[in-house]
Amino acid sequence: MRGLSGLEPIARQHGLKVISDSAQGFGTTLNGRHPLHWSDVQTTSFFPAKPLGYYGDGGAILTDDDALSSALDSLRVHGKGKDKYDNVRIGMNSRLDTLQAAILLPKLAVFGDEIEAHNRIADRYTDALRSNALRVPTVMDGVVSTWAQYTIEVPDPTAFADALKKEGVPTARYYPRPIHMQTAYEHYPIGAGGLANTEDCIDKIISLPMHPYLSEADQDKIIAAARTAI
Ligand SMILES: Cc1ncc(COP(=O)(O)O)c(C=O)c1O
Structure with missing residues (x-):
């Protein structure tokens, strides 16, 4: 350290x-x-x-x-x-x-390119979707994110997901229950105020498709469907 x-x-x-x-x-x-x-x-x-x-x-x-x-x-x-x-x-x-370790070797060789592709896609999403009705993710100055997910905040994620599904665009709501609210942790103490930011966004967040081989045509389809939905 x-x-x-x-x-x-x-x-x-x-x-x-x-x-x-x-x-x-x-x-x-x-x-x-x-x-x-x-x-x-x-x-x-x-x-x-x-x-x-x-x-x-x-x-x-x-x-x-x-x-x-x-x-x-x-x-x-x-x-x-x-x-x-x-x-x-x-x-x-x-x-x-x-055998699994052997699979990692060629994946490691292209990992840097994949991170760049993730960032290109995230930038395109962010430029196209920034609006009052939808909160896009931001990264700290100096950080390169790997964009494991591209998660946005919308007023009604269920309606948003249904609208995108009709256009053939899958969405996902990862981790709907944060760790500190899960049954296994219910007897552990929670600090004053809990995890206010986490609790505030649980019912608003949803993730768009994100992988390094997503074509620009597919990105455009996702962007158009998201814009129509909001
Ligand atoms: C932040 C974080 N840490 C740890 C894990 C656990 O990884 P694994 O299932 O390979 O043990 C996950 C899985 O989703 C994760 O998101």
Whole structure:
């Protein structure tokens, strides 16, 4: 961690590590730097719907801390020690399937181009859809987003989705219930005010089709359908 984040002093004060969960944002940069520059550990997911996805379940943990890397490597394979038949800690079976890993290699080679394509599409959507009746997403100065989703805010997402469906355009409402409102977390304390911004947008957000191979003709069809709907 190299002091880029306001979280760092808080983490240091309390003896905590900072983890960047990049499952939805692997490839994202801030002022040209990846999250590992301001966190101790970066994680990502290779689930098919993710920016760098393959055809099954899996993920990766990145760190430049040698001791942590070696502990994680051991935990990944049943807690192995130097001798693989002597487990030195309680671990798990978290091996990445070799065939799936092979699929990642050519995908990694085009990953940078795919991020650029995502950004071109997001810019086209944003330029065409910015209006009073529809709130488009923004990114912080200096950030390159990977646009895992392109999510907008509309007054009535159900009516919006129905209208787009009639034009043959699919939409999705990801994560309709935020974690802090899910049953498993109902007994955990919630800070004053809850998560006001999250709670405010739950019933307004909906995502448009977004993948790097979306043709301009399809983008135009999506834009036209969204404009008609609002
Ligand atoms: C931000 C974030 N972190 C972690 C995960 C979990 O990834 P996985 O299902 O590969 O464990 C997800 C999945 O949607 C996610 O969106």
